[in-house]
Every structure is written in structure tokens, then in C-alpha cells.
Amino acid sequence: MAEIIKHGAIHADDWEVLHLAEGQDAATVEVEHGRWIVPFAVWHAQRDKLAARAEAGVLGVWLAGGDDPALLADDLVRLQLVAVDFPRFADGRGYSIATLLRARLGYGGELRAIGNVLRDQFFFYLRCGFDVIQPQPGRYSVEQLQAALASLADFSEPYQGAVDRAEPLFRRVRREVRA
Incomplete structure (x- = not known):
């Protein structure tokens, strides 16, 4: 059984991905x-x-980078899990798909990153609205996943607005006005 990161903790996962x-x-x-x-x-x-x-x-249903998430819009109310596949490190279309699902289509169910999911991108998956990160089975040990989980706290205040925190930093910080 593979491990996933879900809502800030490591869990065993019993979902299978059909290819x-x-x-x-x-x-x-x-x-x-x-x-x-x-x-x-x-x-x-x-x-x-x-x-x-x-x-x-x-x-659940998974979307490839070339799939249009809008075609799934009418079905989102019945789907408790939608996954987005990252086939290669350099393919960033999954970030856009996740953002569209959350921000434009209002998807509130479990959104899972699957495929070539790499540790150095975990923080960015969360910023785009993923709540589950599913690395390829056997890619990381439990100790490596624990270290990755701890590293998610490295950035306490992101500058840019995103799905997880819409307001950019300059709107969240109050500055004293000098006369």
C-alpha cells in the first residue's frame, strides 16, 4: 500500500490508479x-x-495535462475525488488544472496530485489547491516523506496570492502610514 500526504500527515492509501x-x-x-x-x-x-x-x-477521475477540466464541471458534484496527473517534471499544466478546478469551477472535494510528483514541488501543489500528494509508490521512504512534510513549513508567508491563500502579502500586512 502506497503512502500519501493528506491534510498535513502521512497516510496509507488504498486507491488504485487505472492506466x-x-x-x-x-x-x-x-x-x-x-x-x-x-x-x-x-x-x-x-x-x-x-x-x-x-x-x-x-x-474518482484523473485528468491528464491535455484534458479540459471544464468538461468535468457538471460531474464535480458527484465526484468525491479528482486527481491530476503530472507525467514529467517539466509539465506544469497540472498546476493550472488544479487552480481552475478550485477557483473557477468551485470543486470542493479531494484534489490529488499523482504521477511524477516530486518532493521539491510539494509546497506548490498545496498552493494550487491540492490537498493530497501521491508520489509514485516506492519513490520515497517514510523517512523521506516525513522530512518532506516537515519542509512544508519552511515558507511561513508566501508573497503571491494563490488558491490556498488568495490575498498577496502586501494586502495582508498592515503598515504604518507616516505623515
């Missing part, structure tokens, strides 16, 4: 019983079949 093999059809792939996070293509093709599982909290 389509080459040649598999999103409309016909069978989603086994259990807790699954399926690609948007599978959700889109099998929405009617999978909706009850999503509403029961045992099925």
Missing part, C-alpha cells in the same frame, strides 16, 4: 471493484455505468 494499456478502449475497459481513480476518457465513455460508484465515494 489504459496501449490499444485498450476507454468505452470497454472493465473497472474492477475497489477504490479506483480512472482516466477522464474512461469516465467520459462510461459515465452512466460508473456514476453510482463515484457517488458512493469509491471511484
Whole structure:
């Protein structure tokens, strides 16, 4: 069972992420019983079949960098978990998707970063609205995750506004006016 960082603590995780093999059809792939996070293509093709599982909290959807989160807007009320895949270190589209889900589409459920999730980016995932960080299984030891968790407190006051704290620092700090 993989470890995740969720709401400031390390937890064991029992969710499985479904990846389509080459040649598999999103409309016909069978989603086994259990807790699954399926690609948007599978959700889109099998929405009617999978909706009850999503509403029961045992099925989530993950978005790739090229997926438009607005296409999921009508389904967000039934999805308790949405994940965003980070396929490579240099692919930052997931940050924009998370911000759109939280700020523009009003998603209030669990938002999870999956894929090539790297320790030096954990703070930025949280700033964009992710509340769960799921590194690839085996990438970090529990000790490394604990150190990463402790490092999230390194920045006490971010300058910029973001999803986690909308007001920029200059609006949060009161300065004395001199005459």
C-alpha cells in the first residue's frame, strides 16, 4: 500500500490508479471493484455505468495535462475525488488544472496530485489547491516523506496570492502610514 500526504500527515492509501494499456478502449475497459481513480476518457465513455460508484465515494477521475477540466464541471458534484496527473517534471499544466478546478469551477472535494510528483514541488501543489500528494509508490521512504512534510513549513508567508491563500502579502500586512 502506497503512502500519501493528506491534510498535513502521512497516510496509507488504498486507491488504485487505472492506466489504459496501449490499444485498450476507454468505452470497454472493465473497472474492477475497489477504490479506483480512472482516466477522464474512461469516465467520459462510461459515465452512466460508473456514476453510482463515484457517488458512493469509491471511484474518482484523473485528468491528464491535455484534458479540459471544464468538461468535468457538471460531474464535480458527484465526484468525491479528482486527481491530476503530472507525467514529467517539466509539465506544469497540472498546476493550472488544479487552480481552475478550485477557483473557477468551485470543486470542493479531494484534489490529488499523482504521477511524477516530486518532493521539491510539494509546497506548490498545496498552493494550487491540492490537498493530497501521491508520489509514485516506492519513490520515497517514510523517512523521506516525513522530512518532506516537515519542509512544508519552511515558507511561513508566501508573497503571491494563490488558491490556498488568495490575498498577496502586501494586502495582508498592515503598515504604518507616516505623515
